[in-house]
Amino acid sequence: MRMRDGLFKMLGLCLLAGVLVAGILFPVVGAAGVISNEASDTVEDMSAELADDPPPMVTTVTDREGAPIATLYSQYRVPAAPDQISEAMKWALISVEDRRFYEHHGVDWKGTLRAAISNTSGGDTQGASTLTQQYVKNYLINVTYRNDDLGQQRAQEATIARKLKEARVAINLETKMSKEEILAGYLNVVEFSRQIYGVGGAAQAYFGTTPDKLTVAQGALLAGMVNNPVVYDPWNNPEKATERRNFVLDKMVENRKVSEEDAERIKGEPLGVVPDGPEKPAANCVGAGPEHGFFCQYVEDYLLEHGMTEDQLYTGGYTIRTTLDRNANHLAKQSAEEQVGKMEENVANTLSLVKPGKDRHEVVALAANRDYGPDATAGQTEYALPSDVANVTGAGSSYKVFTAAAAMDQGKVGIYDTVQSPSSYVSRVFSGSPEPCPFIAPYTRGYCLTNASEGGSGTMSLQTALQTSPNTAFVILEEQAGMKAVVDMASRLGLRKTMASNAANGGPVDPDAESIQVRQNQKEFFGPSENSPGKGAFTLGVSPTSGLELANVAATIMSGGVWCPPTPIAEITDRDGTPVGLQEEQPCEQAVPEGLANTLAVGMSKDDLPGGTAAAAAADVGWDRPMIGKTGTTQTNGSAAFLGATPQMAGAAMVFRPDLPNGGLYDAGPGNVSAVGGESGNMFGGKTPARTWFGAMTKILEGQEKLPLPPSDPRYERVN
Template identity: 45%
Template sequence: MGASRNLIKLSGGCVVAGGLVAGILLPVTAGVGKVAADVSDSVVQITPASISADMPGVTTITDRDGKPIAEVYDQYRLPVTSDQISQTMKNALISIEDRRFYQEHGIDPRGLLRAAINDSVGGSQQGGSTITQQLVKNYLVNVVDKDNKAAQMADRADTLTRKLREARTAIELDKNLGKDEILTDYLNVVEFTGKVYGVEAAAHAYFGTTAAQLTVPQAALLAGMVNNPTTYNPYTHPVDAKRRRDTVIDAMVTNRAIDQNAAIQAKAAPLGVTGPDVPASTCFSAQPDAGFFCQYALSYLQSAGFDPAKLSNGGYVIKTTMDSRVSAAAKDAVTANVPTTQSGVANTMAIVSPGATSHEVLALVANRNLGTDAAQGQTTRNLVTEVSDPFGAGSVFKIFTAAAALESGAARLDTPLPNPPSQCFPLPGSKKCYTVHNDGDYADPITLTNGLATSPNTAFVGLETKVGLPDVVAMASRLGLRTTMQSNDVGKKPDPGSANTQYSQTQTQYFQDKPSFTLGNSPVSPLELADVPATLMSGGIWCPPTPILSVTDSAGHPVPVNAPACEQAIAPDIASTLMTGLSQDTVSGTTAASAHAAGWTRPGIGKTGTTQTNQSVAFVGGTDNYAVSSLVFADSSTPGQLCPGNPVHIGTCGHGAFGGTVAAPPYFKAMRTILGSSQ
């Protein structure tokens, strides 16, 4: 009975195999049945172009000179051409996976027949698939359906419909691609455990070499892994991996790819794997002075319309505007002022290059580093570009009052401004008034130029009231605080459902009737603050602070980047006049002592700011072709008063830190390094 039953199975297997091959090779008609119809409906449309274009790759972010600063990816894959893969690697794969690869036409009828008969008589299941069929399967699993677990299960399902679809697709692919192209595409798409995909990435990760230089034992190990990357992982299953490697070497002898002597030597070699050496797949892998820049470049491209998923697996090369020399100098300056692990104190610096057609960002650094270990001074938030300083830039905001006054004609640089020690200013639409005090002794009246240099409060609140709050608030956006002014008064996206206007309104809306605006007590973005002097130094032309020089796709073709157009924010003569007014800060104003201590004599513009509770201090400046913001602010969940010292710290220290004494010194240190002997 057992022999009869096996004979029936064997006969059935032959019928199945014959029907399988016939169903593949013959045109699909209504008479073939439901399976054939399902297959016809589900044949995958794969073209040579789609394989290379859709294959996930590593996106590389570089500085302006093309030096890589980070890599981001979903699948660590480094696509290569056929001539970049050793013949040894090709021979190893063909020997173990598909000996008749060069003779068949996408499928192997003999292999299918053998597999069908073996399955039907109760033997181990065999796929009978060719390298071309495996390319189809791996393309579906690793590319088309890489983010769809259910679809991936269907791609792997042991069903007749799936096998017929795979085989029919393979036949079509064989008609359109040469054998070497199929082999190359397969070796580029296949998985080699974990996030490592493709033979070039595997050669780098496991052996520290290239696909072109793989030796016989190395190639045999990799060829053996494609059958089951988990089972034959050389790190977790070294014994199984070596056994499989040696099986491949024996197959290479059988297929006359190597001789017996070479096989003996290859089998005697150790596995020889290193690592695995796989780069980190986020901006966290960047150097300390480049992490925030990398993060900003990606978010900037997303806001310009790039698909986030495509950015992380599209194989782009993103050349940024980052100047590594400038960035290193800025990083050294902020960490010298506030150490990376200093509790509760952040120091940011953004440097922008002015221009009439673009404002290129050169450096985005902080004493903190981008990362997840808070104990090591790391943060996942972009302290330099986001609206991250919750306390504000203090008197730096007096720039906006001065600009609005000059534009409206309410004041000139030599206009005497009333400047009593204190004054209570009427609040719009209210019987109450807003009391302001000067912190120190000042002339009364005081000219606008001297006021910008020494920063009295009553003179500027009075001037703000004279110009009108709406114009001053609008000027902040015009000169550069675009995202800042669209956030609410705690630096977040406005919540329309909140009954508290501090949370529900944008800063532009919230400060329409609050004279405190010119004293800079609201959240601000350090990068946007650096764009303000950049706008003045560009003849009043605002441009979005761009981190991108170019983007090219995986084929090396340029990809356009959409960005907001530059605008003439204020007239050139207003910008020039205001720069003249800001030119005395480092000479006779609030940063004069720090400038002298630093040996700084170069002309430029500057303005300091200190919030009332000394929880944030700021300096914005510009010289040569550099516009800069330096902010020091409390950044813990329990913020306190900033105190000067070595290092700057949180404590109780009377008047506390000031913009001129704590935020300006990093500017002088960085710029002296950047400008060198020309300073």
């Protein structure tokens, strides 16, 4: 039986040889129709691909100065040219895998017949594949079909048809590439275990060196591994790896590439790999470290949202120069940690910084008290705390900026006009109260509210209202402007993603979704209209909010009403150094009139002054720059925020509980006390967030000019 099978195999190999010789000259149909014109075209295409297209590469993410912060890859590969690989490495591989490499033309007929005779006579199974053939197979497995399990399986089938095609490609390939190019191509493609591919990456990861410096001992270990990278892993299986290395040394002796004495000496040496596993960077944003990981994560998210696929990002070999300012990011994280320790249970404190401008809004820093990383026990998280739409109660009264802007935009009020701010108020336009209001008829449901202790009562200018933040004044303005206009203004000024993906209801913020009809004595008392639907609490900031987008709101206001996407990208180049653009990145737009934005900025310019909700935080650091600011605190003290800006820098700080029980609802508990920074009751916009913002910005702007705010526009100063 074994002899018969061997004869059939030998017959197949003879047929293979004949078909190959014929197939070099013209397309043929083989034993079972395995080669056709179409297949011949495939051979040509594959040969061209192997000759011209490089394998997956590592993408490098840098800061704005070009210094690397992270690498992204699915295959850790450092490409090496033929003259960048040591002769010891090359001859170790040739000796063990294809000693007649420089003699054959892609297929080793002598080796093929030897293998056939050995297999026929019951000897050890020998594949007789040349390095050129192995290059073809490894390219298919590790490059062409890297994301296709079925394709990888087919590329390794022990069939005459596959061998035939592989051999034809190998012969074709040797007409297009030199032996040195093929050898280097193989060494750049082959796997070495643990996501390490190619000799450049292996030299670094295993020995902390470069491929041109690989010694005989090192080359022998790596050459031996390609046969079975998992089995010969030097850390998991050092004994097997040693046996395999020594086997390669024996083959090098047989091939007269190392003396027997030197080989025996090397056999007595340890493997020499770096301790504790391979020395290679992390394959994702964890490699950016605890400080810069959040920024790297936003870069990745941004690119995936703007037309780049994950496969492109992790295999394209791009260099992505970001807008990250390392110093600003460090100071932002330092300030966040000063206010809330990284091990504070279920409390996140974030700070996002954006540079204003009329042509770009560059993200400068994304920081948090918690470190970026996979170890939750060390206070780490891989959730994009500063940039994503946070699973929190909201940003509080910072949303009053949108109500003020909407009312000003409609000509309902000017920044110096008087607004009503009673101590309590019942809206008969909005819903949202958890139970019937005690101030109106039992069957009538409206929206009841009072002012927080930081608010006022009676009347005041809109500018003073933005400074002192009375709830009633802004719900009344919300009625006048209409919910649609307020929600739209939030989006226009910068909450694009936040308004499009409200985590509270699983879809976009829809001001019509919660319009109401209130009845008294079974008769219609009032109802919704196009201009006044929804919950009145929107202006009090109950919606989950992206801290980065809130920072971009401040940047839009400081840019004369010009909104730009908060971009983390300065420049992208491909593996050849050619610039790459983002096709889906939105252009800047004049979101609101410049006069409106400038006047709104003047209206927000008193929050750091005595009487303002952030005055104490500003005084603590001796703040003396012109700025805009607005604090926000949710009703249950489950979260708080501060947005602010100078002409040079805009930012938003948010403190919240990222892991919420009860399906995302937060109950602060008795007394609504939140232990933050070792002090009770600090989850207020004027405390933790404002202190975080001022603490960082004071140092970041140190030495820079104290620029004035833009002047207000008379058209938006007074209406009445």
